[in-house]
Amino acid sequence: MNREIKFRTWEIRPNNESYMRYSDDLQKISNPTKSIRKKNKFGCILMQYINKIDKNKKEIYESDIVKSEEGYKGIVKWAEDRWFVAGFHIMGWDSLEIIGNIYENKNLLNQ
Numbered sequence: 659m660n661r662e663i664k665f666r667t668w669e670i671r672p673n674n675e676s677y678m679r680y681s682d683d684l685q686k687i688s689n690p691t692k693s694i695r696k697k698n699k700f701g702c703i704l705m706q707y708i709n710k711i712d713k714n715k716k717e718i719y720e721s722d723i724v725k726s727e728e729g730y731k732g733i734v735k736w737a738e739d740r741w742f743v744a745g746f747h748i749m750g751w752d753s754l755e756i757i758g759n760i761y762e763n764k765n766l767l768n769q
Contacts, residue, residue, distance in 0.1 A: 664707035666719055668761040678762065703761070708734060708741045710751035723766050724754040731767055733760055 670676045705720040712718055722734045724743055732745025745767075748754060758766045 661709050662707065664717070666705050666707075667702040668705070668721075668759075669702040676761070678759070705759075706736075708751075710741070712754050712756045713752055714755060716756050718751060718754070718756060719759070721760045722756050723758045723760060723763060725757050727753055731757070733767070 664680065666678055666680045668676065668678055703721075708718050708720060710718045712724065718724070718734055720734055720736060720741075723731060724734060725731050726746060726748065730746040732743035735742060735744050742748075743754070757763070
């Protein structure tokens with residue numbers, strides 16, 4: 659089984675502009691410019707692709723907020739040796755729907 663290795667970062671620029679960046683090159687994505695590292699007290703947050711897709715064929719990453727067919731919401735996380743959804747038990751990754759992530763859509767878990 660081949661495992662695809664990809665990452666994304668949540669980055670906050672010195673002017674408080676923030677964005678998500680995707681790459682399969684860890685060196686490029688985890689090495690932000692000197693000005694960001696120097697001025698940004700928050701740094702960048704690295705998230706890994708979990709090698710699963712949701713019911714809409716979207717790639718699932720660590721820290722995504724997903725919703726089950728029953729309407730339960732949770733956060734994709736890693737613990738010890740496996741990926742899981744904090745908030746409910748899943749029957750299959752392909753039955754979930756990504757509705758956001760904890761950095762761009764913090765309020766989704768409260769709705």
